Amino acid sequence: MEIDFAGIVAENQSMVFSLALRFLRNREVAEELAQDVFLQCYRQIDRIEDAAHASSWLRRAICHRSIDELRKRRLRPAIGLDDIPEPAATGAVQDPMLRDRLRGMVGALPEKARMVVVLRYQEDLSPTEIAEVLEMPVSTVKSHLHRSLTLLRGRLEKRGFAKVERGGELPVTEVCL
Amino acid sequence: MSPDHENLEQELRASLRRTAAPPGFAEKVLARAGAPLAFPKPVAGPKPERLRPRQDTILPHSRRAFTLALAAGIAVMAIIPAVVVENRRREEARGLKAKRDLLTALAITRDQLQQAREKVRRTTRNIQ
Numbered sequence: 481m482e483i484d485f486a487g488i489v490a491e492n493q494s495m496v497f498s499l500a501l502r503f504l505r506n507r508e509v510a511e512e513l514a515q516d517v518f519l520q521c522y523r524q525i526d527r528i529e530d531a532a533h534a535s536s537w538l539r540r541a542i543c544h545r546s547i548d549e550l551r552k553r554r555l556r557p558a559i560g561l562d563d564i565p566e567p568a569a570t571g572a573v574q575d576p577m578l579r580d581r582l583r584g585m586v587g588a589l590p591e592k593a594r595m596v597v598v599l600r601y602q603e604d605l606s607p608t609e610i611a612e613v614l615e616m617p618v619s620t621v622k623s624h625l626h627r628s629l630t631l632l633r634g635r636l637e638k639r640g641f642a643k644v645e646r647g648g649e650l651p652v653t654e655v656c657l
Numbered sequence: 658m659s660p661d662h663e664n665l666e667q668e669l670r671a672s673l674r675r676t677a678a679p680p681g682f683a684e685k686v687l688a689r690a691g692a693p694l695a696f697p698k699p700v701a702g703p704k705p706e707r708l709r710p711r712q713d714t715i716l717p718h719s720r721r722a723f724t725l726a727l728a729a730g731i732a733v734m735a736i737i738p739a740v741v742v743e744n745r746r747r748e749e750a751r752g753l754k755a756k757r758d759l760l761t762a763l764a765i766t767r768d769q770l771q772q773a774r775e776k777v778r779r780t781t782r783n784i785q
Contacts, residue, residue, distance in 0.1 A: 511679055602673040632669075
């Protein structure tokens with residue numbers, strides 16, 4: 481059986497880089513950290529069983545490295561290059577200002593809550609999967625999600641972004657996971 | 658889940674969707690790693706199993722060194738007596754030669770003394 485490291489990089493580079501970027505909100509640091517994580521993976525390649533294992537290993541590694549990096553560098557959520565709207569805007573979002581504001585607000589969440597939200601909405605992981613990645617109880621994950629959504633909704637309303645495309649105001653209701 | 662709540666989650670999904678890695682990201686990683694495009698997956702096994710081959714590769718070196726040292730020791734042990742014997746033989750030969758030279762010198766001295774004695778006797782006879 482052969483492990484194709486180049487294939488692993490090609491397949492996971494977007495996921496690893498995006499997780500670091502959304503969490504750290506600094507493109508240069510995110511790229512550097514993502515590269516480090518891939519190098520770490522390469523050094524431990526004999527422990528990688530297959531492509532799926534590589535993906536979960538990389539996801540877990542980048543999450544923990546990002547949290548460590550944030551603590552180390554004391555990166556403050558600030559307006560940076562990432563706040564500039566991205567060109568590829570396809571999907572449900574029709575308000576680029578709302579999207580940018582949301583990204584900035586997620587970046588301003590406390591570190592654990594921020595990582596939970598990024599894993600939930602970027603990687604579409606279930607609370608159980610997030611709990612495994614971040615090594616925390618599922619109830620804590622759900623609590624982070626609930627509080628984060630409540631906080632985001634409240635901030636959006638305060639800044640006048642509460643009105644969304646369907647005309648409905650985003651209510652502060654309990655999150656059903 | 659309410660439609661409004663769904664809407665917020667939808668917005669979050671769209672806002673946080675994956676971004677493409679910077680151009681040349683994969684190339685940089687592969688260059689830093691110096692990685693081949695693909696390499697064989699080692700057979701899974703416990704760590705001690707993986708350490709054994711390393712020990713195997715170390716042990717023959719020790720054995721080889723020990724064998725070389727042993728061979729060198731044997732060679733030295735064989736050479737030293739031969740050298741000692743050869744030295745003794747040379748000493749003996751030198752002694753024998755010295756003995757022969759001494760005997761030759763004594764013989765010459767004896768002949769010369771005899772000649773001198775003969776000469777003195779003849780001279781004495783002529784005087785008388």
